[in-house]
Amino acid sequence: EAxxxxxxxxxxxEKKQPVAFWCNPISGHNTLYWYRQNLxxxxxxxxxxxxxxxxxxxxxxxxxxxxxxxxxxDSTLKIQPAELGDSAVYLCASSLTTGQGYADTQYFGPxxxxxxx
Amino acid sequence: AQSVTQLDSQVxxxxxxxxxxxxxxxxxxxxxxxxxxxxPNQGLQLLLKYLSGSTxxxxxxxxxxxxxxxxxxxxxxxxxxxxxxxAEYFCAVSAFYFSGGYNKLIFGAGTRLxxxx
Numbered sequence: 001e002a003x004x005x006x007x008x009x010x011x012x013x014e015k016k017q018p019v020a021f022w023c024n025p026i027s028g029h030n031t032l033y034w035y036r037q038n039l040x041x042x043x044x045x046x047x048x049x050x051x052x053x054x055x056x057x058x059x060x061x062x063x064x065x066x067x068x069x070x071x072x073x074d075s076t077l078k079i080q081p082a083e084l085g086d087s088a089v090y091l092c093a094s095s096l097t098t099g100q101g102y103a104d105t106q107y108f109g110p111x112x113x114x115x116x117x
Numbered sequence: 118a119q120s121v122t123q124l125d126s127q128v129x130x131x132x133x134x135x136x137x138x139x140x141x142x143x144x145x146x147x148x149x150x151x152x153x154x155x156x157p158n159q160g161l162q163l164l165l166k167y168l169s170g171s172t173x174x175x176x177x178x179x180x181x182x183x184x185x186x187x188x189x190x191x192x193x194x195x196x197x198x199x200x201x202x203x204a205e206y207f208c209a210v211s212a213f214y215f216s217g218g219y220n221k222l223i224f225g226a227g228t229r230l231x232x233x234x
Contacts, residue, residue: 004160043207093160105163107160
């Protein structure tokens with residue numbers, strides 16, 4: 001079974017430029033997450049989708065960040081314009097949410113390492 | 118709100134020696150607890166998790182963790198480490214809701230385990 005696929009793996013841009021990250025979750029997983037991992041820190045949730053609906057975007061900086069999950073499968077995370085402080089690893093994860101009150105295992109992709117110069 | 122503290126940012130150890138990676142959490146509600154491992158240039162992988170029942174949980178590669186409610190800890194241990202265990206280890210917590218629903222993962226900052234020959 002293929003895991004979570006992310007592209008690109010690395011991206012270097014100048015500040016004020018736009019950038020986009022793509023994620024393909026595990027087949028059949030209805031829940032998709034985007035995390036940001038700053039150097040020396042653990043991942044922090046940016047946005048969570050259940051199917052096509054963004055059910056938690058409270059940590060997404062909406063002035064410059066946007067995300068979409070068309071057809072409830074692939075997702076794209078965009079930053080426009082990028083700032084120096086956006087340099088981080090952006091992780092995508094997916095899970096099959098059963099709704100039974102149990103902690104659904106999240107499966108992570110390898111991440112996209114963004115460097116903003 | 119929940120929070121996680123990983124008490125050691127780096128743990129150097131010799132091969133075949135025992136190791137303990139410490140994790141403490143704070144929460145006003147019951148929690149699920151997780152350990153994830155991140156090998157170089159790879160995504161996070163679930164190592165083990167505590168949901169309920171026995172407070173001692175084990176992984177397939179010899180790691181174990183014990184949930185201690187009174188000390189709000191979930192330390193990870195292995196009696197004999199291998200070079201291949203060199204990685205970053207993240208402790209995470211998720212609130213348990215009896216009504217089911219969303220389980221947001223809160224990660225610690227990570228502990229880098231370096232196994233030396």
